[in-house]
Amino acid sequence: MPALRMQNRLLSLIIFAPLAGAAINWLIGRRVRNERFIALVACGSVGISTILGFYLAFKSNGALRSTQPVMDHLWTWIQVGNFRADFGLAMDRLSGIYVLFITFVGFLIHVFATGYMRGDTGYYRFFAYLNLFMFAMLTLILGDNFLLMFVGWEGVGLCSYLLIGYYLDKEEAAPAAKKAFVANRVGDWGFVMGILLLFWMTSGAGAPSISFFDKPGLTSALATIAHMAPESFALHMLWYGGITSIAILLFIGATGKSAQIPLYVWLPDAMAGPTPVSALIHAATMVTAGVYMLARCSAIFTHAPMAMFIVAIIGAATALFAATIGLAQNDIKKVLAYSTISQLGYMFLACGVGAFTAAIFHVMTHAFFKAQLFLGSGSVIHGMHHEQDMRRMGNLRKYMPITWLTMCCGWLAICGVPIWAGFFSKDEILWKVWVAGPFSIPAGAAKALWFIGIVTALLTAIYMTRLMVMTFWGSERFNSGHDAHGESHADDHHTVTPHESPWSMTIPLIVLAVLSTVGGLVGVPYAISSLAGGHPENYFEEVLAPAISTVPATEAAAGESTKLHWESPPPQEVDGKPAVAPVGEAPAATSSHETPSPQELNEERLLALVSVLVALSGIGIGWVMFQRKPLRAMPRLLENKYYVDEIYDATIIQPIEAGSREGLWKIIDVGAIDGILVHGPGEIVKRLARTLRYMQIGFVRGYAAIILAGALIIIGYFAYNGAHVLRFLVR
Amino acid sequence: MTPQLSWYLALSAVLFTIGVVGVMIKRNVISMFMCIELMLNAVNLTFVAFSSFFRDVTGQLFVFIVMTVAAAEAAVGLGIIIAIFRSRESLDVDDSSTLKL
Numbered sequence: 001m002p003a004l005r006m007q008n009r010l011l012s013l014i015i016f017a018p019l020a021g022a023a024i025n026w027l028i029g030r031r032v033r034n035e036r037f038i039a040l041v042a043c044g045s046v047g048i049s050t051i052l053g054f055y056l057a058f059k060s061n062g063a064l065r066s067t068q069p070v071m072d073h074l075w076t077w078i079q080v081g082n083f084r085a086d087f088g089l090a091m092d093r094l095s096g097i098y099v100l101f102i103t104f105v106g107f108l109i110h111v112f113a114t115g116y117m118r119g120d121t122g123y124y125r126f127f128a129y130l131n132l133f134m135f136a137m138l139t140l141i142l143g144d145n146f147l148l149m150f151v152g153w154e155g156v157g158l159c160s161y162l163l164i165g166y167y168l169d170k171e172e173a174a175p176a177a178k179k180a181f182v183a184n185r186v187g188d189w190g191f192v193m194g195i196l197l198l199f200w201m202t203s204g205a206g207a208p209s210i211s212f213f214d215k216p217g218l219t220s221a222l223a224t225i226a227h228m229a230p231e232s233f234a235l236h237m238l239w240y241g242g243i244t245s246i247a248i249l250l251f252i253g254a255t256g257k258s259a260q261i262p263l264y265v266w267l268p269d270a271m272a273g274p275t276p277v278s279a280l281i282h283a284a285t286m287v288t289a290g291v292y293m294l295a296r297c298s299a300i301f302t303h304a305p306m307a308m309f310i311v312a313i314i315g316a317a318t319a320l321f322a323a324t325i326g327l328a329q330n331d332i333k334k335v336l337a338y339s340t341i342s343q344l345g346y347m348f349l350a351c352g353v354g355a356f357t358a359a360i361f362h363v364m365t366h367a368f369f370k371a372q373l374f375l376g377s378g379s380v381i382h383g384m385h386h387e388q389d390m391r392r393m394g395n396l397r398k399y400m401p402i403t404w405l406t407m408c409c410g411w412l413a414i415c416g417v418p419i420w421a422g423f424f425s426k427d428e429i430l431w432k433v434w435v436a437g438p439f440s441i442p443a444g445a446a447k448a449l450w451f452i453g454i455v456t457a458l459l460t461a462i463y464m465t466r467l468m469v470m471t472f473w474g475s476e477r478f479n480s481g482h483d484a485h486g487e488s489h490a491d492d493h494h495t496v497t498p499h500e501s502p503w504s505m506t507i508p509l510i511v512l513a514v515l516s517t518v519g520g521l522v523g524v525p526y527a528i529s530s531l532a533g534g535h536p537e538n539y540f541e542e543v544l545a546p547a548i549s550t551v552p553a554t555e556a557a558a559g560e561s562t563k564l565h566w567e568s569p570p571p572q573e574v575d576g577k578p579a580v581a582p583v584g585e586a587p588a589a590t591s592s593h594e595t596p597s598p599q600e601l602n603e604e605r606l607l608a609l610v611s612v613l614v615a616l617s618g619i620g621i622g623w624v625m626f627q628r629k630p631l632r633a634m635p636r637l638l639e640n641k642y643y644v645d646e647i648y649d650a651t652i653i654q655p656i657e658a659g660s661r662e663g664l665w666k667i668i669d670v671g672a673i674d675g676i677l678v679h680g681p682g683e684i685v686k687r688l689a690r691t692l693r694y695m696q697i698g699f700v701r702g703y704a705a706i707i708l709a710g711a712l713i714i715i716g717y718f719a720y721n722g723a724h725v726l727r728f729l730v731r
Numbered sequence: 732m733t734p735q736l737s738w739y740l741a742l743s744a745v746l747f748t749i750g751v752v753g754v755m756i757k758r759n760v761i762s763m764f765m766c767i768e769l770m771l772n773a774v775n776l777t778f779v780a781f782s783s784f785f786r787d788v789t790g791q792l793f794v795f796i797v798m799t800v801a802a803a804e805a806a807v808g809l810g811i812i813i814a815i816f817r818s819r820e821s822l823d824v825d826d827s828s829t830l831k832l
Contacts, residue, residue, distance in 0.1 A: 698828035700763075704754050 011056060011072035011089045014049045014099065015142060018134035021045025025131060029124035039114035042127035046110050046134055050103035056091055063096035067546045069213060070096075071144065078147070082208045083199065090144035090213050094547040097360060098141045098292055101367045102285045106134050108508035109284070112375050113276035115504035116382055126166060126274065133159035137285050141292060145211040146195045146221070149293070153191065153257065156286045157184045163281060164273040176269035183266040187256015191293075194249030198300070201225070201246065212296060222299040226549060233305040233440070247300050247307030250293060251314075258290030259341050260348055261318045265645060267341055271333040275378030278333060283340045283374050284367040291347045291363050295356040299549045302354060308440035308551075312352020312433075316452040319345030323459035325641045327466070328634030331388050332377045335467050339414065340370055342456060346429050349453060353441055354551035355432030357544040361523045362429055364540075365421035368519045369413035372512035376407035379501040379509060380471060384478060387496065390470040391631055397472040399498040402506045404472045406513035411468050413516040415461040416615040421520030423615070426457060427608050428525055428538075434607055435600075439551045454614055461618020462625070469626040477630075527604035739780035746773035760812050760822045764805075771801050 021041050029038040057064045069092035077087040091099060110130060117126055136155025143149040157180075165177030195210055198221055202209050205228070207219040214220045225246075231237050237244035254260065259267035270282045281287070294301060294311070301308050319342045326338030343366050350359035381388055383400050397404040413420035416427065430453050436446040478496045500506070523540030626632060637643075695706065746769055753766030775794045782790025812822070819827055 698830075700824040700827075701755060701758075708751060708755070 008056060008070050008072055010052050011070055011091055011142065012074055014052045014056070014103070015089065015135055015138040017045045017048040017052070018131040018138065022128045022131035022135060025124050025128040029128065033124065035114075035118065035123050038124050038127050042131055043107065043110045043114065045131055046103065046107045049134065049138065050107045053096075053099040053103045057096045057100055063091040064093055064543055067093075069144075071213070071215075073144075073215065082203070083210075084218060085145050085147040085210060086215065086218075087148060088144040088215065089142040091142055092213075092547050093543055094292070094295055094360065095141045097364060097544065099138065101364050102137055102141065103134075105284045105367050105371050105512070106137075106280055108511055109276050109280040109371060109375065112279075112378065112505050112508040113274070115502045116276055116378055117274065122166065122168075126163075129159055129162045129166070130277070130280070133163065133281060133286070137289070140289055144213050144215070145209075146198065147210055149296075150188075150191060150195065153253075153289065154188065156281070156289065157181065157188070157257070160184075160270070160281050160286060163277040164270045166273055166277065170272060172269070173272040176266075176272040180266035180270050183263045184256045187253045187263055190249045190252025190256070192253075194246050194253060197241065197246045197249060198225075201242070222297065222549075225303060226299040228303060230303040230305065230439075230552060233309070233442075235306060237304070237306045238310075242304075243300055244304035244307045247297070247304035248310065250297055250300070251307060251311055254290030254293055254348070255314065256290075257293075258287050258344050258348070259318075260290070260314050260344065261321060264318060264322065264341050265648060268334055268337040268641070271331070271337050275333065275374060275381055278337070279371045279374030279378065282337065283370040287340060287344060288347070288363045288367065291344070291351065291359050294348070294351045295360055295548060298356045301351065302439075302549050302551050305440040308352050308354065309442070309445075310352070312349050312436075312441060312445075312449055315345045315348030315350070315352050316449045316456075317345070318342070319349060319456040320452050320459070321345075321642075323456045323463065325638055326463045327459060328638035330391050330639075332380065332390050332393075332467060332471060333374070333388055335390075335463060336370070336373055336377060339373075339460065339464065340366075342460060343370065343414070346426065346453065346456070349449060350429040350432060353433050353436035353446070353449070354439065355429060355436075356548045356550075357541045358425065358428040358432050360544060360548075361540050362425035365413065365425040365516070365520050365523075368512055369410040369420075369422055369516035372410035372509065372516050373407060373414065375505070375509055375512065376403050376410060379403040379505050380498075382501050382505065383498040385496055387478065390467065392478050393471045394474040394477040394630060395472070396498055400500045402500060403509060406506075406509040407468065407472070409513035409516045411464050413520075414464055415619055416457055416611055417619075418612055419517065419520075421516050421518070423612070424520035424523050424525070424528075427611050428523065430454060430457070430611055431525070431527075431604050431607055434603075437551060454611060457611055458614050458618045458621075461615045462622040465619045465622025466626045466630075469623065470630045473627065474630045525604065527601045528608060530601070531605070736780055736784045739776060743773045743776040743780070746770075746776065758823050758825055760815065760824055763824065764808055764812065767808075768801060768805070771797055 021044070024041050024045075025038050029041065032038070056062050056070055059065075061068075061070075063070045069090045071088065071090045073086055073088040075087050076084065078085040110127075113126070113130065117123055120126065133156060136152050136159055138152070140149055140152025140156060143152055161177045161181045164180055165173045167173045199208060199210050202219075202221045202224045205224050207221075207224045209219050209221040209224065211218050211220055212222055214223065225243060228243065231240075231242055231244050238248050239245060256263045267282055267287065271278055273282075301311070322338045322341035322345060326335050326342060329335045329338060343362070347359040347362050347366070350356070350362065379400065380393065380396060380403060383396070383403070384393065387393070409420065413422040416423045430450060433446060433453055434450045436449070441449070478498065523538055525538050529538075640646075695702075750766045750768075750770035750773060753769065754763050757763050757766060775797055778790040778794045778797070780790075782788060782794075815827055816822055818832060821827070
C-alpha cells in the first residue's frame with residue numbers, strides 16, 4: 001500500500017475549536033454574562049472550524065481534491081487484544097462535504113442565534129451547548145472508526161437533549177427532551193449491535209477492525225466487507241448474522257437519529273427547543289447523521305440487498321407519511337419538522353436504491369433550504385413575539401419583507417422548482433429510484449417507490465405553499481380577537497405588531513437563501529446540463545464517487561464491481577478536477593460517467609419535467625386551497641398525526657410502565673430483591689439466633705459438654721475416615 | 732517385661748478420661764480446675780511417650796511449653812476463682828450461671 005497519507009494537525013483543530021468555545025462560554029461566559037463576549041466566542045470558534053474546513057477541503061491535496069483522505073491520528077484510544085480504536089480523524093470526500101456544510105450552515109445559525117437569543121437569561125448556556133454540539137457533530141463526521149463515530153453520535157444526542165430541554169420554564173420541553181433521548185437510545189442499541197457484529201465478522205475474515213480507513217497496522221473494516229461476496233436477496237438474511245444483519249442494525253441506529261419510521265416521533269416534539277436549535281440540529285445537521293452513516297457504510301449496504309430494500313421502503317413510507325401529517329399542522333415549526341422527516345425519508349429512499357451520492361446531495365441542499373426555512377420561521381416567531389401558530393399570522397410580507405423574500409427561496413427550493421437547489425437533488429433521487437436496478441429493488445417495486453416519491457413531492461409543494469400562504473399572505477389575523485383554535489392565549493397578544501428582525505438574523509437568512517437558490521448547481525445531472533451544452537458532468541457525483549461504493553450492476557459482476565478505492569488508490573490528480581477511478585478497478589463506479597444512451601437521457605428529462613409539473617401543480621393546488629381560506633379545516637386524522645403518539649403510548653409506553661410498576665417494582669424489587677436478597681439473610685440469622693441462643697444456658701459444665709462433643713466429633717471424623725484426610729488437610 | 736508404648740498411651744487415655752469426666756460431673760471449681768490440669772498432664776505423658784518411642788526430642792519440648800502454659804493458666808485461673816469466690820461467696824459453678832450479679 002503506497003502510504004501517501006496526508007497528515008494534518010489542523011484537522012483536529014476543526015473539532016477542538018468548538019469544544020474550546022463551549023468550555024470558555026461555560027466557565028468564563030457564565031461569570032462574565034456579557035452577551036457580546038459570549039457571542040464572539042461562540043461564533044468565532046465555529047468560524048475557525050469553518051475556515052479550517054474549507055482550507056483542508058480545497059487546498060492542494062485537500063480532501064476534496066485528492067482521493068486520499070486527510071488524516072490526523074491523535075492517539076490510540078482503546079487497544080484490547082486485537083481490537084483497536086483510535087482517536088483519529090479523517091476527512092475524505094464524503095466527510096469533507098459534510099464538514100463544509102455543517103461548519104458553514106452552523107456558523108450562520110450561530111450568528112442568527114446571537115440575535116434570536118438576545119436577552120435570554122441562559123445566553124451563555126445556550127451557546128455552550130451549541131458549541132458542544134458542533135464539537136460532537138464534527139467528531140461524528142470526522143471520526144475514522146465506528147467507535148469514535150459513536151462517541152460523536154452520542155454526543156450530538158446529548159446536546160440535542162440539552163437543547164430541546166433548554167427552556168426550563170416551558171412545560172413541554174422536558175418531556176420532549178426525554179422523548180428524544182429515549183427514542184435515540186432505542187436506535188443506538190441497533191448501532192452498537194451493528195458495530196459489534198461488524199467487528200465479529202471482520203475478525204472472522206482475519207482482519208479485526210472497526211476502522212473506516214486503512215491505517216498503519218489496521219485494515220479498513222469496510223474494505224474487508226467489500227471483499228466479500230454480496231449476500232442474497234432473501235428475508236431470512238436479516239437475522240442470519242451476516243452483512244445484511246449488520247446493515248439492518250446500523251439502519252436501526254439511523255432510524256433513531258434521523259427520525260424515520262418507527263422512531264421518528266421525537267422530532268416533532270423536539271421543536272420545543274429554541275428555533276436556531278431546530279434549524280441546526282433537527283433539520284440541517286444532526287438528523288442527517290443517519291444518512292452519513294449509511295453513505296459511509298455504503299460498502300456494507302451494497303452487500304446487503306435485503307437491507308437496502310428495507311431502507312428504501314422505510315424511507316419512502318416515512319416520506320409519504322410525514323408529508324401527509326405536515327399538511328394539517330398549524331404550528332409553523334411542526335410543519336417544518338414533519339417536512340424534515342419527509343425529506344429525510346427521501347434521503348433514505350435514495351440510499352436504499354444505492355444512490356448514495358444523490359442522498360448526500362439532497363442532505364446538502366436540504367441543509368441549505370431547511371436551515372433557511374427554519375431560521376425564517378424563527379425570524380417570524382421572533383417578529384411575532386413568540387407566536388408559533390400560523391392561524392394567528394397572515395400578511396406578514398408587509399411587515400417582514402426580507403424574511404418573506406428569503407423564505408420564498410427556501411419554499412421554491414423544497415418544492416422542487418427548477419434552478420432552486422431542491423429541484424436538482426430531489427429530481428436526482430427520483431430518477432435514481434426510477435432506474436433502480438434489480439440488485440436491491442425487485443422489479444416493479446422501483447416504479448412503485450418512484451410513485452410514492454412523486455406523490456410526496458406533490459404533498460410537499462402543497463403543505464409548504466400552505467405554510468407560506470398562511471404566514472405571509474392573506475388577512476392579518478394576529479390582532480383580531482377571534483380565535484379559531486381556542487382562547488388559551490387570546491388575551492396576551494392583542495396588540496402585536498410584527499417587526500422585521502435585526503441584521504444579525506436577516507444576513508444568515510439572505511446567505512442561506514442564496515445558497516438554497518444556487519446550491520444545487522454543483523450537482524446538475526448530465527441529462528439537464530447537456531441541454532444547455534454546459535459542464536457535462538455531474539460535478540457533485542464525480543467528487544463523491546470514489547468515497548462511495550456502488551451497487552453491483554449485475555449479480556454476476558458483483559464480486560468484481562464493488563472494489564473500493566481503499567485497496568488500490570487510483571492515480572490522483574492534484575489541483576485539477578477530482579480524479580476519476582480508473583476503468584477496470586471499479587467498473588460500476590465509472591458506469592455513471594459513461595454517456596448514457598439517448599433514450600435514457602430522454603427518459604430522465606421526461607421525469608424531470610414530470611416532477612417540475614408536479615411541483616408547480618402542488619404549489620397551484622396549495623395556493624387555490626389556502627389563499628382564500630387559510631384556516632380551512634384539515635382532516636382530523638392528519639391533524640392528530642394519525643394518533644401515532646397515542647398508539648405508541650398505549651402499546652409500548654403503558655405496558656412498559658405497567659410492567660415496571662407491577663412486575664419489576666412490586667414483584668422483582670420489593671419481592672425478590674428486597675424480600676429475599678436483602679431481608680432474607682437477616683431473617684435467617686435472626687431465626688437461627690433465636691434457636692441457638694438456648695445453647696447459652698450459662699452453666700459452665702454445659703459449655704464443657706459442648707466442647708467435648710465438638711472434640712469428639714472431630715476426633716471421630718478423623719478416626720473414621722483415616723489419617724489420609726489429615727494428610728490432605730495439612731498439605 | 733519392658734514397658735510398651737501402648738501402656739503409656741493407655742495410662743494417658745485413662746488419666747485424660749478421668750479429667751474429662753471430672754470436669755463434667757464436678758461442681759466445685761477447684762476440683763474442675765484440677766481435672767483440667769489432669770488432662771493437660773495426660774497429654775504431656777503422651778508427648779513424652781512418643782518422644783521416647785520415636786527418639787525425637789520435639790515431644791519433650793512440647794511438654795515444656797505445655798507446663799509453662801499450665802503454670803500461667805493456673806495463676807490466672809486461681810485468680811479468677813478467688814475473684815468469683817469473693818463476689819459470690821461460693822465455689823459451686825452452678826451458682827455462677829449469669830454474668831451479672
